[in-house]
Amino acid sequence: MTRFINIHTHSTGSGSAFIEIINMGLEQPCPEHGLYSYGIHPWEIEKIDFQEEMMFSILKERLAMPNVVALGEAGLDKFHGDFERQMKVFERQIVLAENLKKPMILHAARSNNEIIALRKKHRPKQPWILHGFNGTEQDARQLISHGIYLSVGESLLHPDRKIYKALRFIDLDYIFLETDVAEIGIETVYEAAAKLLEMDLTALQTKIFSNFAALWNTGKTEPAS
Ligand SMILES: [Zn+2]
Structure with missing residues (x-):
């Protein structure tokens, strides 16, 4: 049995994950099986x-489903649109995630400082996972020092990306792996990470599983390798 966990994907069946959190559009109803x-x-x-108002009322309805295990993607993006309005909508989602006790999956483009400031302001109990992380060792340390988890994806396949060099210096207790929109299998991301970490693939799977289990109690136990 495969032991890969894909923390953030936009498509079902992205390779051989045994746990995957599929990001859905709000207009899509929540399927009966799987995690979303x-x-x-x-x-x-x-x-x-x-x-x-309409978006928030649908969002609340979706988040009420037990197999909707995270609020996301939500966040901030300095390259797109009205930042003030983004802040307002994001803060409203922070409050919602706290009330409904759901971890958050964050989209952050040039917004790490604002994300950290909001974490300090709201002091959320729920974990936040910044997805698609592609920063330096220092960026990672800063986010982790505020209790923010990082999810890393296909950037690990590209030697010119910051995270390619930084990964082995980052505290593995705060790392998740993902495919996001990339048309690759999650096993490819794990293999790249294991190579960069000079780590056995099985040991990496065990580590990511324990990170997952610390944040979500889905009742799943780690399958034997
Ligand atoms: Zn995504």
Whole structure:
């Protein structure tokens, strides 16, 4: 049995994950089986027909499902649209995630400082996972020092990306792996990470599983390798 965990993907059956959190559009109803996340992405806000109240009422409905295990993607993006409005919608989602006791999966583009400031302001009990992380060792340390987890994806396949060099200096207690929108299997991301960490693949699987189990109690136990 495969032991890969894909913390963030937009498509089902991305390779051979035995646990995957599939990010759904708010208009899509939650399927009966599997684990999902729903959130209001910062890019949604710039849509001309964006209706905040309606979006929040659908989001609340989706998050009430027991197999919706995270609120996300939510966050901030300095490259897109109205940042002030993004902040407002993001903060509202922080409060919602706290009330409903769901961890958050974050999208952050040039917004690490604002994310950290909001974490200090709201002091959330729920974990936050910044997905698609591609920063330096120092960026990672700063986020981790505020209790923020990092999820890393296909950047690990590219030697010119910051995370490619930084990964082996980052505290593994705070790392998750993902495919996001990349059309690759999660096993490819694990293999790249194991190589960069000079770590046995099985040991890496065990580590990521224990990180997952610390955040989510899904009743799943780690299968034998
Ligand atoms: Zn994504």
